[in-house]
Amino acid sequence: MSDTHIYTTSVEWTKQKRGALSSASLPTLEVATPPNFPGGHEGIWSPEHLFTAAAEVCLMTTFLSLAEKAKFAFRSYKSEAEGKLDKVEKGFLMTKIHIRPTVVIAEESRREEVMKLFEKAEKYCLISNSMRTEVTVEPLVLVK
Structure with missing residues (x-):
């Protein structure tokens, strides 16, 4: 096993205060500002x-x-x-x-x-x- 490992992610804004978090060969997650902040969203990973x-x-x-x-x-x-x-x-x-x-x-x-x-x-x-x-x-x- 190598002494260095790199993990890459990317996020793309979709609408409002939401985005799509992705990484090669992984499922995309919807992410957002949490609901307790202005414009935040319920039911989405923050x-x-x-x-x-x-x-x-x-x-x-x-x-x-x-x-x-x-x-x-x-x-x-x-x-x-x-x-x-x-x-x-x-x-x-x-x-x-x-x-x-x-x-x-x-x-x-x-x-x-x-x-x-x-x-x-x-x-x-x-x-x-x-x-x-x-x-x-x-x-x-x-x-x-």
Whole structure:
């Protein structure tokens, strides 16, 4: 694997405060100003949603990679994330992202192992590590 990776995107204005976000061989996403800003739109991905999602998805993919490497079997993974946009001295800033992943495992005896995987995933998540935003992770492990 190379030490450098390039990811390209393009966005094209479509109407009002909306656009089409694309990248080669990926589905196009409609993007817009969020609804809480003047002229914003409901039901469309905003930069704030995508920023929050980037940290959440990175945590998941890092966890999945670590679990695979450790040969750790689990039944399911899902998460929710909340990104907080605050007005600060310089204007608006994404100040915090709180991620709440839930993992279902088969045996109680493996709970500590999954928590260690989350610690490592949080430590090695390259997107979160690239952000100035505070990113917190609050895992929930269920046994079923």
